[in-house]
Amino acid sequence: MWALVVLIGAASVSAHLQDPSFDGQKVFRVIPQNDEQVETLNSLASIMEVDFWQPDSVAVVKPKMQVDFRVEAEKSSQVEDLLKESEMEYEVLIDNLQAALDAQFDSKARSASHSYEKYNDWDTIAAWTADIAAQNPDLISRSVIGKTYEGRSIYLLKLGKSGSDKKAIFIDCGFHAREWISPAFCQWFVKEAVETYGKDSVTTTLLDKLDFYVLPVINIDGYVYTWTKDRMWRKTRSKNAGSSCYGTDPNRNFDAGWCTIGASKSPCASTYCGSAPESEKETKALADFIRENLSTIKAYVTIHSYSQLLLFPYSYTYDLPSNYQELNSLVKAASEELASLYNTKYTYGPGAETIYPAAGGSDDWAYDQGIKYSFTFELRDTGRYGFLLPESQIKPTCEETLLAVKYIANYVLEHLY
Amino acid sequence: RAMELSPSQFPAGRAAAVALGYLRYLRGGPGRALELRELRSARRQDIDDVGHKYYLELELGDVLDKDRTVKCTAEVLYPLESTSSAPDVQVALQGELRSTEQADKEFYNHIRSLEKELVAENIPDSHGNVPPELEPIHLLAWVASGYVIWQNSTENTKFHLAQVKHVRQVKRSDEDLQFDYVILLHEMVSQELLPWQVTVLWHPQRGARVSQ
Numbered sequence: 001m002w003a004l005v006v007l008i009g010a011a012s013v014s015a016h017l018q019d020p021s022f023d024g025q026k027v028f029r030v031i032p033q034n035d036e037q038v039e040t041l042n043s044l045a046s047i048m049e050v051d052f053w054q055p056d057s058v059a060v061v062k063p064k065m066q067v068d069f070r071v072e073a074e075k076s077s078q079v080e081d082l083l084k085e086s087e088m089e090y091e092v093l094i095d096n097l098q099a100a101l102d103a104q105f106d107s108k109a110r111s112a113s114h115s116y117e118k119y120n121d122w123d124t125i126a127a128w129t130a131d132i133a134a135q136n137p138d139l140i141s142r143s144v145i146g147k148t149y150e151g152r153s154i155y156l157l158k159l160g161k162s163g164s165d166k167k168a169i170f171i172d173c174g175f176h177a178r179e180w181i182s183p184a185f186c187q188w189f190v191k192e193a194v195e196t197y198g199k200d201s202v203t204t205t206l207l208d209k210l211d212f213y214v215l216p217v218i219n220i221d222g223y224v225y226t227w228t229k230d231r232m233w234r235k236t237r238s239k240n241a242g243s244s245c246y247g248t249d250p251n252r253n254f255d256a257g258w259c260t261i262g263a264s265k266s267p268c269a270s271t272y273c274g275s276a277p278e279s280e281k282e283t284k285a286l287a288d289f290i291r292e293n294l295s296t297i298k299a300y301v302t303i304h305s306y307s308q309l310l311l312f313p314y315s316y317t318y319d320l321p322s323n324y325q326e327l328n329s330l331v332k333a334a335s336e337e338l339a340s341l342y343n344t345k346y347t348y349g350p351g352a353e354t355i356y357p358a359a360g361g362s363d364d365w366a367y368d369q370g371i372k373y374s375f376t377f378e379l380r381d382t383g384r385y386g387f388l389l390p391e392s393q394i395k396p397t398c399e400e401t402l403l404a405v406k407y408i409a410n411y412v413l414e415h416l417y
Numbered sequence: 418r419a420m421e422l423s424p425s426q427f428p429a430g431r432a433a434a435v436a437l438g439y440l441r442y443l444r445g446g447p448g449r450a451l452e453l454r455e456l457r458s459a460r461r462q463d464i465d466d467v468g469h470k471y472y473l474e475l476e477l478g479d480v481l482d483k484d485r486t487v488k489c490t491a492e493v494l495y496p497l498e499s500t501s502s503a504p505d506v507q508v509a510l511q512g513e514l515r516s517t518e519q520a521d522k523e524f525y526n527h528i529r530s531l532e533k534e535l536v537a538e539n540i541p542d543s544h545g546n547v548p549p550e551l552e553p554i555h556l557l558a559w560v561a562s563g564y565v566i567w568q569n570s571t572e573n574t575k576f577h578l579a580q581v582k583h584v585r586q587v588k589r590s591d592e593d594l595q596f597d598y599v600i601l602l603h604e605m606v607s608q609e610l611l612p613w614q615v616t617v618l619w620h621p622q623r624g625a626r627v628s629q
Contacts, residue, residue, distance in 0.1 A: 390545030
């Protein structure tokens, strides 16, 4: 686990003379399956500067060996193209080496330190994603699934012990900018995974048998805006043509009954559905990722606040999903699990009748893609503090929610399809 | 002719929010804020040429008195012309609420003793914090928002007090305390945040009166 830390340290020393900055440099992890793919790595090393972290030379690489290597920023897309072409299994272990280094050395790059029991601003969360992945390379890897309207990288963490043919559960947070407890939960989830793996049998089994994709903040631009300009902002921060109003409601922007009910066609409205389904770079990135990994993603969970609800499809219609009975029983049980800790009462049911009919939601879209376990959580509270949930409630909220999410994950594991 | 409703479905919840707003206005104060603990049952009756009437059984509590629950029956009538008239609300509480006489007196004397008029903003702040000395002002805002919510709700809205944007005390020559609030109301269906100006007059014996 500390090997990567040592390697980063060693790399920063060894390469220091040539490269004053590691900004944008990527570290890839590949597993060549056969001699042909080993040869691909060899030729890669011959056409550009490749710094092998493990093993330390391309000469000893053999099929089925896990290989980590660093490349310059400008070369990384060429590398990705080559890897894709050769159909070699790969992941981006470190998306930006400079950021990972800064995170370790506690430099000025981060103004506030991360806490799981406080609300963290975006820079702190971004640095944390690099940190947590670097510190737990056997369990976590970080990737970028796209960029926001304002150009920020959308980070995705993949949790799980590496294995073949693993199915996955996708969890996202931070759809709506002002719902600060939501990103706090995603961070908590990751923390619990790394801290209890190998200690708690349920966590260990879940991470051994499944992968968890955790997207800590999807609407990053909006989140930043709530920290800098308007705490009550909800939407993205994209410019709307012909309007002085900004942003689209990302949870009205998916191709699920898009804009037919419970959404507005006005760019100034909080529930503006956008100019078209997936008009937002953020929603498109999420949808693209899910589409690309549809064969492995078996459950979708999206975290919102507030109201203390556990919802399943549909919201764009009052029609019930084909596995309604199953989903209803599942959320009933998950709500009881949640309540078992602090007696927090949740209401559950299909979205349209439980909260309101609303089209364009990511949960409905995921369900219609074939992901038959699709849920929306609306976390604490029921209106006393609403969006402004005190930090003292982060821990209890996350603890109880985790029970429900683990319950659902276990169920999915036992009912894989 | 009254239809049984599921408490977990939104129409019942919206009517309950109106009843709660009304109750907060009626019975709330700087030392008391009522919250909905549970919606036990709901029925709806459509009355020709009049409107939709909801019959509710609620369990309420004081946010400052976690151990006590008070039962309440409420009737909420949304008139047909809902955009121009407020819902009519009738409530009956079964049981006693915790007395706030002492807290009210302390708050009254404290504010009257201030040299400079009280001014505050962003309650709670971005991180959910409310300085203890401002908690009574926060709870009084619930009284104000309760009134506004009651007066402005329809079957297609559900309001909550999101934040006190600004509050300013206005010293008066009579015995009342006066607070001019700008409150932010969150409307759940449209997801809009609506600022409202509300003036609250309050006195320990006379309770709260709101003018918009």
